[in-house]
Amino acid sequence: MKVRSVAGGVEVLAPAKLNLFLEVLGRRPDGYHEIETVMVAISLCDTLTIQDEPTGVLRLRCNDPTLPVGAENLVIRAADRLREATGCRRGADIELIKAIPAQAGLAGGSSDAAATLAGLDQLWGLGLAPEQKDALAAEVGSDVPFFNHLPAAVCRGRGERVEPVSLDREYHFVLICPPLGVSTADVYRRVVPPEEPRAAGEILAALERGETTELGRSLFNRLQPVAEAIRPELIRVRDALADLGPLLDGSAMSGSGSAYYGLCRDRTAARHAAEVLQPLGLGWVRVVTCGP
Numbered sequence: 001m002k003v004r005s006v007a008g009g010v011e012v013l014a015p016a017k018l019n020l021f022l023e024v025l026g027r028r029p030d031g032y033h034e035i036e037t038v039m040v041a042i043s044l045c046d047t048l049t050i051q052d053e054p055t056g057v058l059r060l061r062c063n064d065p066t067l068p069v070g071a072e073n074l075v076i077r078a079a080d081r082l083r084e085a086t087g088c089r090r091g092a093d094i095e096l097i098k099a100i101p102a103q104a105g106l107a108g109g110s111s112d113a114a115a116t117l118a119g120l121d122q123l124w125g126l127g128l129a130p131e132q133k134d135a136l137a138a139e140v141g142s143d144v145p146f147f148n149h150l151p152a153a154v155c156r157g158r159g160e161r162v163e164p165v166s167l168d169r170e171y172h173f174v175l176i177c178p179p180l181g182v183s184t185a186d187v188y189r190r191v192v193p194p195e196e197p198r199a200a201g202e203i204l205a206a207l208e209r210g211e212t213t214e215l216g217r218s219l220f221n222r223l224q225p226v227a228e229a230i231r232p233e234l235i236r237v238r239d240a241l242a243d244l245g246p247l248l249d250g251s252a253m254s255g256s257g258s259a260y261y262g263l264c265r266d267r268t269a270a271r272h273a274a275e276v277l278q279p280l281g282l283g284w285v286r287v288v289t290c291g292p
Contacts, residue, residue, distance in 0.1 A: 001118045001147055009051035009093075010123050014115035015041040016106035017146065018173065018254045018261055018290070021203040022221045026193045032142070032158040033188055038165070038203050039143075040152045040290040042173065046100050046112055048075070050119040053091030064098040074113035078140045082120055085136055090124050101284075103181025105255025107143045114147035134162070151290055152207065154200055169210045170291030172270040173261045174248075176237050178283035182227050182257040191226045198222075216250025216263045227257035234258055237282050247273045261288075 004011045021038040028034050053059065058079050060069040070076060075094060083089065094116065100108030114137055121128045128136075130148065137144035142159035152165040198220060206215035228234045234257060241251040241262045247269050248262040264270040270287045277285045 001115055001150060003118050003122045006049065009049060010119045012048045012050070012115040012119040014046040014048060014100075014108070014111035014147070015150070016044040016100045016108060016111065016288075017041055017143070019105070019221055020207075020215070020219055020252070021198075021200050022223060022255070023197050023200070024188075024191050024193045024222045025197050028158065030158075033191070033193070034157065035155070035159060036197075036200055037155050037159065038152070038200050038207075039146055039155060040167070040171070041147070041150045042175070042288040042290045044100055044106070044175065044286060044288050046108055046115070047097040048112060048115045048119060049095045049097075050116070050123055051093045052123055053093045056089050056091040058091055058094075060094045060096060062096040062098060067096075067098065067102070074109045074141055074144075075116045078113040078116040078136075078144075079120060081136055081139055082117055082126075085132075086126055086128075088124050088126065092120060092123065101177045101259070103183070104177050104259040105182070105184075105253065105257045106177075106259055107146075107255065110141045110143035111147050113137070113140045113144045117144075118148075134160075151292065154204065165204065165207060167207065167290065167292045170289050171212065171215075172264045172267050173288050173290070174241075174264060174270050174273040174277065175259060175261045175286045175288050176241070176277060176282050176284075177259045177286075178234065178237055180231060180233060180258055182231055182234075184256040186230055187223050187226050187256040190230070191223060194222070212249045212263060212265050216248065219250040219252040219263065221252045221254070223256050224253040227253060231258065234260075240277060240280055240282055244273050244276060247276070
């Protein structure tokens with residue numbers, strides 16, 4: 001995650017993620033589920049501007065009035081945990097400009113937390129080692145460590161064990177975010193791990209070859225049918241993507257929903273797909289990319 005110096009502080013872009021593959025392997029003794037997932041960071045980003053606060057106060061401001069800005073926000077939780085771990089007593093004034101929708105399966109909150117750790121590490125001159133950042137990120141949230149290893153990775157365990165994956169080309173997606181959220185806890189509560197789980201080998205081989213047709217055929221999300229059973233309105237989004245035919249090489253839901261994406265062979269196809277989808281009233285539609 002890149003940290004840029006600005007007047008009086010730092011600025012960090014916090015990207016959303018897509019799950020190109022997500023399998024649920026079983027339930028863990030700690031209540032979480034064991035998963036294997038392949039995630040990529042995309043060009044849809046929140047923006048955090050962080051300035052030093054000499055009084056030692058941690059303060060968060062956000063352009064979205066529906067989001068809490070206290071200790072329940074992952075940004076504040078990450079900053080607090082960083083201070084506890086390092087003994088640093090400096091404060092920060094953090095401005096968060098949200099572009100990533102909440103409860104969409106895009107990990108906006110987790111990305112914001114990782115951006116906070118990266119930004120404060122530089123602002124406060126802490127010089128954390130990569131393994132320290134990963135350990136702190138895992139304590140804050142399951143998806144947070146992924147954002148220390150962009151642009152792509154295989155994540156295992158509850159998501160905290162991260163193995164980076166290199167990307168040799170840019171990929172283009174059309175993204176739909178319906179005006180409804182899905183509770184991650186509800187989806188995982190209802191999911192039934194399969195007796196014979198799928199493996200991520202096909203999706204990783206397709207990424208290595210950089211071939212969108214093969215990659216599109218390999219897209220998979222075990223949570224998708226569960227989310228669609230909880231919120232049947234999502235089926236309309238799934239079907240609208242399926243109706244795009246040759247404009248897409250494949251489509252799937254990201255995370256526990258409610259966002260869906262279609263993989264396109266190039267930027268022109270992605271823009272055409274967005275033009276077809278926008279009048280349908282499914283939610284907001286964007287063309288996004290991921291790449292090296």
